[in-house]
Amino acid sequence: MQKSPGLTPYLFLIPACAIIGGFVLYPMLHAIAASLTDYNMITESRFVGADNYRKLIKDPFFWNSLGNTLLYLIVVVPFLVIAPIFLALLVNKSLAGIKVFRAIFYLPVITSLVVTGLIWKWVYEEQGILNYFLLSTGITDNPVAFLTDPANALFSVMAVTIWTGLGYYMVIYLAGLQSIPKHLYEAAEVEGISKWQQTIHITIPLLKPSIAIVAVMSSIAAMKVFEEVYVMTQGGPLDATKTLVYFIYQSAFEEFEMGYASAAGVVLFLLTLGLSMINLFVLRKR
DSSP states (O other), rough: OOOOOHHHHHHHHHHHHHHIIIIIIIHHHHHHEEEEEEEEESSSBBOOOTHHHHHHHHHHHHHHHHHHHHHHHHHHHHHHHHHHHHHHHHHOOOOTTTHHHHHHHHHHSSSSSHHHHHHHHHHHHTHHHHHHHHHHSEEEEEEOOOTTTTTHHHHHEEEEEEHHHHHHHHHHHHHHHEEEETTHHHHHHTTTOHHHHHIIIIHHEEEEEEEHHHHHHHHHHHHHHHHHHHHTTTSSSSOOOOOOHHHHHHHHHTTOOOHHHHHHHHHHHHHHHHHHHHHHHHHHHO
């Protein structure tokens, strides 16, 4: 007769549960509670019910920030889901020096986003290296206002997010590629199936778990983008790059409307949770 483990497994779970409860669950519950008050860190908070949420609905700056965030999501996520697959296929070779290329592709991931943002801000300047290249090659006659033109600014910041994330998601796909049995490709080659058909019919289907992970992680990252915006544009010009997280930051730490910022944070949490569940459901059905 097998002996019951008793309370031992639960005792091992206590440290992890304490950390999650203290650093995830409690702040989340506190934010929900704060969203129902007029907490501002100065005066005593009062319960205001759903007033902060009603204010959000009527706030054009909130809707502008939400629109920018959704546009960020629509543009960035497909790039971060698809492009790293081809990078992973490229570096998944047994070639001399391939580890060096993997390290180079991964280098932006381990570089501080503040440093990355400052470098790209310099690259994007009207007297920066990118405009110098465009002018010297005759692609454009005038410097491009990458960060000072509302039409260009958000897409310029998106490019930095994509460049930064490619190496990270490439590694996830690379791990998935190396777990695919080699005999499947060998059998396909015997049957005369081309490399492209092998990629479509063998590689992509077997990478679905990795694709699901990347889709969820990149969606969450796109919804909570902040550092690039803070360093490069600070929400400008004319709020063209103000995302939902930057809106929360301004409401909380510049206007000291903590209750209002908490309400926006709850909305962001619900949107991110819903999006993640949809991603997992769609990919699981396929």
